[in-house]
Amino acid sequence: MMQGIMTLSTAIVTFAFGVFVKKFNLLESKYIPIQNALIGLVAGLLAFSCELYDNVWIAVVTCFLASMGAGGTYDLSKTRRADDE
Numbered sequence: 001m002m003q004g005i006m007t008l009s010t011a012i013v014t015f016a017f018g019v020f021v022k023k024f025n026l027l028e029s030k031y032i033p034i035q036n037a038l039i040g041l042v043a044g045l046l047a048f049s050c051e052l053y054d055n056v057w058i059a060v061v062t063c064f065l066a067s068m069g070a071g072g073t074y075d076l077s078k079t080r081r082a083d084d085e
Helices: 002-023 029-049 057-076
Strands: none
Touching: 002 029, 002 057, 029 057
8 A cells, every 4th residue: 555655656746846847947858857767766765765665676666667657647748639730
């Protein structure tokens, strides 16, 4: 249960950081995936240190995938469909 909450929290934090950075133009868009990867890495290490995961590799990969998925979800929401043009 706590692992799912950590994964969801990672995705939400990553999404919020992405929106914040885009809104205030703090980084160029090409650096946002690096930001997302760093958030995933930190979240994974934090989850492992809090003993939510028994394996550091599983913790980092899970949080990394959640953070990259949040970035992809944001990009998908901003992509215009061909029908809208």
